[in-house]
Amino acid sequence: MSTLEIEEKSVEDAISLACEKLKLPPEKLEIEVLSKGSSGIFGIVGAKKARIRVSAKELPAEAARERAKEILSEILKHVDLPTVVESESKNGHIYLNIISNGSGLLIGKRGKTLQALQYLVSKIVQKETGENVSIIVDTENYRSKREDSLTELAQQLCEKVKKSRRPLTTGPMNAQDRRIIHLALKEDQDVRTKSKGEGNLRRVVIYPVKKGKKSHKTVPGEENTRE
Structure with missing residues (x-):
């Protein structure tokens, strides 16, 4: 603190x-x-x-949530769109939902604009409070749709790996998207996943597991890399 x-x-x-x-x-x-x-x-x-x-004395969850909402609302004043920010504390996370005109402008290509807003709000709140506060910014239910899409992609790539017995690599992904891929295949004992690369070029590689060799799968920290 x-x-x-x-x-x-x-x-x-x-x-x-x-x-x-x-x-x-x-x-x-x-x-x-x-x-x-x-x-x-x-x-x-x-x-x-x-x-x-x-x-x-203690970081009040309510104060942190209201401050995060206030910061995001201030940032969005510089965007030429009518917006309203809703906030909710759930499972140790602060969820901020932006209600707008549905243009997709706040999402950006592959959610990059939304991710940038989330990063900025998180950094400001953390600097002000001295606490590592988990903040998730969403709009138009993008996070849920993105998770469903990535889960489906993970399953498709998994099936290809099983048939070809050769590893496959996803395109560049941020940490949150890589986490979804890792978790989607966590219980499948026929494949294992691992993140490779640096910075914005980091990807997930899906490997086939050799017959007779068990896959030891763990999901440590935010990166969810499985060796």
Whole structure:
């Protein structure tokens, strides 16, 4: 959790500023008074500001969700489209759904625009809170449709690998799409999957498993690489 040191004319003013910066009420803050300050002689000579050290006691899920919604709404003001942002906390994730005119502009090619919005909102919230908050941005039910499409692709490639007994490689995919491929084939003991490549060129390779050799499949972390 991030910690701030704040100086103001009084402890009360410093606490008020801390609440404004962290967007939390005083009862949600850990406050350490480093200096109460002094008014000096006649309120001028030798005057010292009060100084406090403050951090959030606990990241409130509700506050994080509202802040994420606020950030995305501000970003979308620069897009020439009427939009409304809905937010929901579910299974440890913050879901932000953009309601728009259905033009697909906010999705972009293969979801790149949507992914960029998600990345930007996540980074801002993480920087402000000091916490690794999981944020998923969606519109027009794109995430669900994309998952169904990638799952179907994974099954098609899997069948080809089984018939040819040769590995096949997907096109370049982001981490979220690669995860879907890995999970789609996780339970199939006749193939194994592995991510290869660097950066934006990273892909999933589907390998046939030799007869008599069991496939040890794990899905560690976000990358879901299976050796």
